[in-house]
Amino acid sequence: MNDIGWIDAVLTAARPQAMGALLRYFRDLDTAEEAFQEASLRALKTWPQNGPPRDAAAWLIFVGRNAAMDDVRRRAKQVALPDEAAISDLDDAESELADRLDGEQYRDDILRLLFVCCHPELPATQQIALALRIVCGLSVKQIARAFLVGEAAMEQRITRAKARIGDAGLPFETPGAVERAERLATVAAMIYLVFNEGYSAPSKEAKTRAILAEEGIRLVRLLLRVFPQEPEVMGLAALMLLQQARASARFDDKGGIILLEDQDRSLWDDKRIAEGLALIDKAMRHRRPGPYQVQAAIAALHARARRAADTDWAQIDLLYANLERLQPSPVVTLNRAVAVNKVRGPAAALEMLESLGAKLSSYFYFHGVKGALLQQLDRRAEARTAFDRAIALANTPAEAAHIRQHLDHLGKESA
Amino acid sequence: MLYAILCYNSEAAIGAWSKEYHDETMARLHVVNDKLARQGRLGPVARLLPTTAATTLRKGREELVIDGPFAETKEQLLGFYIVDCASLDEAIATAKDLAKANPGTGSYEIRPVAELHNYQLAVERKPAA
Numbered sequence: 356m357n358d359i360g361w362i363d364a365v366l367t368a369a370r371p372q373a374m375g376a377l378l379r380y381f382r383d384l385d386t387a388e389e390a391f392q393e394a395s396l397r398a399l400k401t402w403p404q405n406g407p408p409r410d411a412a413a414w415l416i417f418v419g420r421n422a423a424m425d426d427v428r429r430r431a432k433q434v435a436l437p438d439e440a441a442i443s444d445l446d447d448a449e450s451e452l453a454d455r456l457d458g459e460q461y462r463d464d465i466l467r468l469l470f471v472c473c474h475p476e477l478p479a480t481q482q483i484a485l486a487l488r489i490v491c492g493l494s495v496k497q498i499a500r501a502f503l504v505g506e507a508a509m510e511q512r513i514t515r516a517k518a519r520i521g522d523a524g525l526p527f528e529t530p531g532a533v534e535r536a537e538r539l540a541t542v543a544a545m546i547y548l549v550f551n552e553g554y555s556a557p558s559k560e561a562k563t564r565a566i567l568a569e570e571g572i573r574l575v576r577l578l579l580r581v582f583p584q585e586p587e588v589m590g591l592a593a594l595m596l597l598q599q600a601r602a603s604a605r606f607d608d609k610g611g612i613i614l615l616e617d618q619d620r621s622l623w624d625d626k627r628i629a630e631g632l633a634l635i636d637k638a639m640r641h642r643r644p645g646p647y648q649v650q651a652a653i654a655a656l657h658a659r660a661r662r663a664a665d666t667d668w669a670q671i672d673l674l675y676a677n678l679e680r681l682q683p684s685p686v687v688t689l690n691r692a693v694a695v696n697k698v699r700g701p702a703a704a705l706e707m708l709e710s711l712g713a714k715l716s717s718y719f720y721f722h723g724v725k726g727a728l729l730q731q732l733d734r735r736a737e738a739r740t741a742f743d744r745a746i747a748l749a750n751t752p753a754e755a756a757h758i759r760q761h762l763d764h765l766g767k768e769s770a
Numbered sequence: 771m772l773y774a775i776l777c778y779n780s781e782a783a784i785g786a787w788s789k790e791y792h793d794e795t796m797a798r799l800h801v802v803n804d805k806l807a808r809q810g811r812l813g814p815v816a817r818l819l820p821t822t823a824a825t826t827l828r829k830g831r832e833e834l835v836i837d838g839p840f841a842e843t844k845e846q847l848l849g850f851y852i853v854d855c856a857s858l859d860e861a862i863a864t865a866k867d868l869a870k871a872n873p874g875t876g877s878y879e880i881r882p883v884a885e886l887h888n889y890q891l892a893v894e895r896k897p898a899a
Binding site for chain 2 (some may be wrong): 360361362363364365367368407409410411498541546573576579580583584589592629630633637640
């Protein structure tokens with residue numbers, strides 16, 4: 356029996372809190388990481404015999420802090436390290452420390468740790484890589500594999516990102532209410548990026564990248580645990596869970612895309628759907644709508660429909676109208692057009708697309724949707740032009756193959 | 771005597787289990803469940819969604835609806851078993867079997883059941899749907 360499997364999980368789970376506190380203490384990412392690393396090594400040595408401490412995070416902070424300080428002292432004076440027994444026997448110190456760690460500080464530590472990864476000067480991919488390394492504790496190798504790059508390149512990317520953050524100075528003052536809300540929004544956006552990097556991966560890479568979607572869900576749950584009353588955080592968690600619930604129904608055996616309408620809904624993950632629905636229900640009680648909640652509400656309507664034909668498109672149309680107001684964007688309008696097609700027909704939907712042509716002329720989905728609407732209206736030549744344009748813009752072979760099916764269909768109809 | 775065995779652990783730690791470790795642990799727990807069921811000693815078993823999905827209603831002159839679990843603790847209530855045991859010793863032995871199948875952090879609270887009502891749901895539901 357693998358009786359230390361639980362230790363990895365406990366270390367991973369305690370990592371954000373421990374790293375957050377160590378970062379506050381040492382004000383330096385590398386020192387904090389080394390301290391946590393050292394504490395983890397000692398945990399692996401002592402926990403199997405002594406059993407887990409009552410509060411793993413407090414233990415790791417205490418041991419990590421001492422180890423790093425010993426290191427500093429040793430470098431200065433070559434003083435011997437305290438022996439292992441002294442370090443593992445820290446029941447009193449541990450509970451005292453745990454008390455002090457509760458509440459606000461714990462929350463701000465974790466928020467800061469997430470926030471340093473979202474420095475505005477860092478490109479999105481570096482933010483994601485940093486969060487996976489520092490907060491989630493993924494190895495450079497794991498991150499490199501998820502991003503389909505070499506280990507050395509990823510190592511360099513992370514080192515560079517850390518240096519940039521160091522130069523910019525870390526935010527150590529306790530944030531005020533406004534600043535906390537801003538940090539929360541920035542962090543939420545970064546977490547969604549992590550998730551999306553896995554979720555929107557093309558089918559061929561979906562398996563390798565699935566880890567990103569899963570880590571995104573772990574991060575949003577972490578954020579929700581420290582901010583349990585923020586409706587937009589609930590909305591974001593709901594959105595990610597509801598989307599990821601469909602993961603195993605989204606591609607066929609050959610990696611082809613299966614549209615929502617055609618998915619085998621028995622493959623959807625009921626547990627994730629239940630959790631997502633519970634969260635969006637909770638969020639909406641607050642009557643403080645935001646873009647994540649609205650998107651989650653749309654995903655919830657799809658999740659609630661046992662068959663594609665049961666989908667409440669009229670409600671989805673209304674929700675997209677809401678989203679257009681909260682977060683105006685041509686892509687949102689394009690999505691709304693899909694709902695409008697179901698409620699009021701292809702002519703009304705096509706009319707909505709008119710105004711988008713200029714902004715979305717190089718957007719694959721725009722031409723795909725336009726082609727499908729034209730096809731429904733039996734305007735075949737125009738449909739073919741739109742599909743051809745979509746194929747030219749396809750980002751992956753699976754996308755191109757999907758559009759080609761439409762073209763084949765057009766061909767058969769006109770034959 | 772009926773006992774409720776309430777399972778507590780850190781949700782974050784459970785959430786960090788690898789898929790393999792999760793599957794292995796569940797398989798080991800199923801062995802314990804099956805044995806209890808064969809002995810006719812196992813009643814309802816429930817696994818709860820994370821406390822982040824919980825809502826609390828505080829009673830009082832003004833009722834208060836709060837997001838999250840009743841208490842903020844390091845370990846959360848994750849689920850429970852209802853088991854028929856001849857004695858407290860047997861209940862502890864059962865909890866030990868569960869602990870052996872699912873080692874590490876966390877705890878099992880063994881609570882004698884005062885009353886158990888087996889109401890039937892009108893619709894047979896898959897729990898998560």
